[in-house]
Amino acid sequence: MKKTVTKKREKPVTHEIIYYGHETLKKVADEVMNIDGPVVELIDSMFNVMYRSKGIGLAAPQVNESLRIITVDASDDTKSVIVELVNPVIKEFSDEDGPYDEGCLSLPGLTGEVFRPLRLMVAGYNRDGSEVEFEADGLLARVIQHEVDHLNGILFIDRLEDYMRNEMRPELKKIKKLNKRS
Numbered sequence: 001m002k003k004t005v006t007k008k009r010e011k012p013v014t015h016e017i018i019y020y021g022h023e024t025l026k027k028v029a030d031e032v033m034n035i036d037g038p039v040v041e042l043i044d045s046m047f048n049v050m051y052r053s054k055g056i057g058l059a060a061p062q063v064n065e066s067l068r069i070i071t072v073d074a075s076d077d078t079k080s081v082i083v084e085l086v087n088p089v090i091k092e093f094s095d096e097d098g099p100y101d102e103g104c105l106s107l108p109g110l111t112g113e114v115f116r117p118l119r120l121m122v123a124g125y126n127r128d129g130s131e132v133e134f135e136a137d138g139l140l141a142r143v144i145q146h147e148v149d150h151l152n153g154i155l156f157i158d159r160l161e162d163y164m165r166n167e168m169r170p171e172l173k174k175i176k177k178l179n180k181r182s
């Protein structure tokens with residue numbers, strides 16, 4: 001009898017974006033206790049989802065993983081600004097704030113002007129488990145604040161005036177349904 005070798009196919013880690021209305025987006029995400037293989041895989045998967053969706057930032061809860069991890073690519077033509085942070089903590093904010101038209105992969109099609117501090121100091125860990133701390137301004141500071149909000153169950157629309165959010169209601173209803181497709 002011929003021995004047949006069936007190659008066991010490793011199941012690839014696939015993550016999909018979840019949308020407004022999903023329970024995971026409302027939760028305060030858990031601290032990562034140990035930066036191990038699965039965490040590094042999750043970070044890689046998050047970058048994949050982020051780039052595939054043409055996003056500039058992603059928080060783990062957006063792929064239904066309630067963990068304190070964010071990925072950011074705030075690069076422009078002149079410089080590459082790619083950041084991954086595990087257990088990020090914003091330690092300082094500038095007094096000066098400003099508006100920016102924000103969007104979110106979990107709220108497709110919607111944008112709204114959000115005021116936030118323009119500069120900050122953030123600390124966290126990278127995939128090697130090394131502690132990192134740096135100052136950020138411009139788009140990077142903006143995206144970090146938006147993503148850290150996700151870790152606390154906050155969406156950018158929660159920071160808009162009530163009347164603005166009310167105007168979005170029909171759109172929000174449609175977005176909610178995207179969660180039920182699968």
Ligand SMILES: [Zn+2]
Pocket residue numbers: 103104105106146150
């Ligand atoms: Zn978002």
